Amino acid sequence: MGDKQQDSVERPADGNKNQTSDSLPTDEDKHKKKGDPNKLTLLTWNIDGLDLDDIKERLSRLLDYLIEYHPDIVLLQEVISPIYQVLQQVLKPYHVLPGSDRSYFTAILLRKSRVQLLESSIVNYPTTKMRRNLLMAYVSFLGHPLCVMTSHMESMKPQSLERQNQLRTVWKTMREQPQDHNVIFGGDTNLRDWEVKNQGGLPEGICDVWESLGQPEDCRYTWDCVTNDNKDLPFPARLRFDRLFLRQAGKGSKVSPDGMTLVGLERLDDCQRFTSDHWGLLCTFVMKPLSQATPE
Amino acid sequence: MGDKQQDSVERPADGNKNQTSDSLPTDEDKHKKKGDPNKLTLLTWNIDGLDLDDIKERLSRLLDYLIEYHPDIVLLQEVISPIYQVLQQVLKPYHVLPGSDRSYFTAILLRKSRVQLLESSIVNYPTTKMRRNLLMAYVSFLGHPLCVMTSHMESMKPQSLERQNQLRTVWKTMREQPQDHNVIFGGDTNLRDWEVKNQGGLPEGICDVWESLGQPEDCRYTWDCVTNDNKDLPFPARLRFDRLFLRQAGKGSKVSPDGMTLVGLERLDDCQRFTSDHWGLLCTFVMKPLSQATPE
DNA sequence: AATCCAAGAGCG
DNA sequence: AATCCGCTCTTG
Numbered sequence: 001m002g003d004k005q006q007d008s009v010e011r012p013a014d015g016n017k018n019q020t021s022d023s024l025p026t027d028e029d030k031h032k033k034k035g036d037p038n039k040l041t042l043l044t045w046n047i048d049g050l051d052l053d054d055i056k057e058r059l060s061r062l063l064d065y066l067i068e069y070h071p072d073i074v075l076l077q078e079v080i081s082p083i084y085q086v087l088q089q090v091l092k093p094y095h096v097l098p099g100s101d102r103s104y105f106t107a108i109l110l111r112k113s114r115v116q117l118l119e120s121s122i123v124n125y126p127t128t129k130m131r132r133n134l135l136m137a138y139v140s141f142l143g144h145p146l147c148v149m150t151s152h153m154e155s156m157k158p159q160s161l162e163r164q165n166q167l168r169t170v171w172k173t174m175r176e177q178p179q180d181h182n183v184i185f186g187g188d189t190n191l192r193d194w195e196v197k198n199q200g201g202l203p204e205g206i207c208d209v210w211e212s213l214g215q216p217e218d219c220r221y222t223w224d225c226v227t228n229d230n231k232d233l234p235f236p237a238r239l240r241f242d243r244l245f246l247r248q249a250g251k252g253s254k255v256s257p258d259g260m261t262l263v264g265l266e267r268l269d270d271c272q273r274f275t276s277d278h279w280g281l282l283c284t285f286v287m288k289p290l291s292q293a294t295p296e
Numbered sequence: 297m298g299d300k301q302q303d304s305v306e307r308p309a310d311g312n313k314n315q316t317s318d319s320l321p322t323d324e325d326k327h328k329k330k331g332d333p334n335k336l337t338l339l340t341w342n343i344d345g346l347d348l349d350d351i352k353e354r355l356s357r358l359l360d361y362l363i364e365y366h367p368d369i370v371l372l373q374e375v376i377s378p379i380y381q382v383l384q385q386v387l388k389p390y391h392v393l394p395g396s397d398r399s400y401f402t403a404i405l406l407r408k409s410r411v412q413l414l415e416s417s418i419v420n421y422p423t424t425k426m427r428r429n430l431l432m433a434y435v436s437f438l439g440h441p442l443c444v445m446t447s448h449m450e451s452m453k454p455q456s457l458e459r460q461n462q463l464r465t466v467w468k469t470m471r472e473q474p475q476d477h478n479v480i481f482g483g484d485t486n487l488r489d490w491e492v493k494n495q496g497g498l499p500e501g502i503c504d505v506w507e508s509l510g511q512p513e514d515c516r517y518t519w520d521c522v523t524n525d526n527k528d529l530p531f532p533a534r535l536r537f538d539r540l541f542l543r544q545a546g547k548g549s550k551v552s553p554d555g556m557t558l559v560g561l562e563r564l565d566d567c568q569r570f571t572s573d574h575w576g577l578l579c580t581f582v583m584k585p586l587s588q589a590t591p592e
Numbered sequence: 593a594a595t596c597c598a599a600g601a602g603c604g
Numbered sequence: 605a606a607t608c609c610g611c612t613c614t615t616g
Binding site: 050051052155156157192223225231233235236237238239277 | 605606607608609610
């Protein structure tokens with residue numbers, strides 16, 4: 001309800017299935033809880049823009065999801081130019097920041113009413129064979145300085161070595177940010193668990209958000225060909241490719257993981273496929289003031 | 297023999313080309329240079345004590361090599377208890393320091409007349425499945441404090457992850473030594489080049505001695521089943537398993553790589569096999585006083 | 593004491 | 605624009 005006043009999104013065509021509920025007490029409580037304005041909501045999603053089959057319906061559903069969840073920050077991978085154009089034109093409440101202008105690329109979407117863009121930059125992976133990079137946005141969220149990053153790291157098993165190079169770059173870049181910044185990375189890492197072990201595990205000061213939340217089984221596999229048949233693979237494969245890393249600020253308010261859920265689990269009406277071969281990861285964070293932090 | 301007085305046995309030519317040129321009688325100078333008492337000589341060798349075939353002849357030849365080259369420091373891997381007993385009883389000029397007392401293990405031999413043992417210790421690899429460890433000796437060489445290390449790191453391809461754990465431990469331990477110590481690691485690392493790349497390459501301050509010497513082809517492969525048929529493998533495989541790492545002291549005299557050559561290239565008279573399936577690496581180092589060091 | 597390499601094909 | 609997993613086995 002109060003939704004309208006703040007962040008209603010314009011859409012050209014609407015098959016409005018997911019309307020915000022009206023005034024039932026329980027629903028309103030729920031809505032209030034879900035819409036806690038102090039929480040930061042972030043969605044990361046590889047939308048498989050390289051798969052052009054059923055792209056219209058899939059893109060339409062993607063927009064529905066974005067409007068439904070209206071995350072404060074959206075991190076997308078495998079965006080292609082036509083999709084980028086639509087995002088820019090349709091998602092008026094968002095600032096759309098592309099990671100490149102050719103082939104396929106990443107994008108950061110910032111909900112203008114909640115997140116102010118201060119600066120953006122790109123870190124190159126010097127040895128990528130797939131034109132991948134690390135896209136960064138310095139923003140202000142409720143007055144707190146925040147650094148947001150996304151990347152679509154080198155794909156496929158044989159590129160393990162390059163992928164691990166990129167992982168080191170990501171972690172190093174996160175650790176180099178100013179101490180008063182919380183730093184959130186989200187993206188399609190293409191990581192296998194053994195590759196993280198291979199790097200000696202998570203470095204000091206960086207956590208894997210899914211692990212911090214207790215490794216919930218229901219959002220472990222973000223690329224799940226057991227359930228998701230978009231790729232029609234003849235074997236069962238499920239991996240946790242999409243991950244979120246967090247480096248908390250060393251002073252000031254700290255961002256802490258609060259919840260995580262998969263997005264995109266519904267088959268589309270027409271083609272009966274899914275929005276992407278990846279699930280999206282919708283994550284909420286709470287801001288913890290310094291006073292609540294554990295004393296040393 | 298004339299050996300008695302000190303250390304007058306000849307060595308193989310060392311691979312370095314940067315000889316300081318003199319203008320005098322050749323043979324005597326050469327001999328003097330080769331036996332330069334200011335140089336540190338070090339041999340590292342996996343002697344394949346797990347292969348019991350022809351062990352008597354192979355051990356006998358090993359002793360010959362040690363006596364011939366009389367290195368200041370010897371780092372051995374795959375020593376077994378009976379071999380250890382012989383080394384201790386026969387090599388009177390050496391202090392023999394074992395890395396364990398069961399199964400097969402490493403050993404550090406220190407030439408008493410040149411190298412004084414100050415202290416020794418062992419660093420455990422917490423997750424080794426093969427009882428491997430890192431054996432260390434703190435010594436004094438010509439009055440300079442020196443830390444010498446050896447290890448036989450986790451073997452075989454499938455143990456890559458554990459091996460990389462161990463590599464990080466080795467490098468970390470080397471870097472943690474006092475700044476006035478030169479630190480030399482030598483051993484059978486079982487490393488593939490891509491595993492080093494996987495760790496982001498050599499860390500700041502540590503060099504690979506073979507690389508520092510310009511990657512001489514004639515001592516690249518220390519496990520060379522093309523030439524060495526001790527294992528009678530039905531395929532050609534050659535790898536640089538045995539490596540030396542150096543962390544120079546940050547103050548005082550610095551140890552610098554001077555030359556490197558393979559050892560054990562001759563077939564034994566009787567069995568016509570080699571001393572080990574690995575070649576040994578005989579390496580010389582020079583001490584560079586602070587005054588000769590590159591200014592910052 | 594045995595093993596041991598690396599790249600590629602075929603399978604579920 | 606086409607890929608995509610991980611395991612075992614075979615081959616040189």
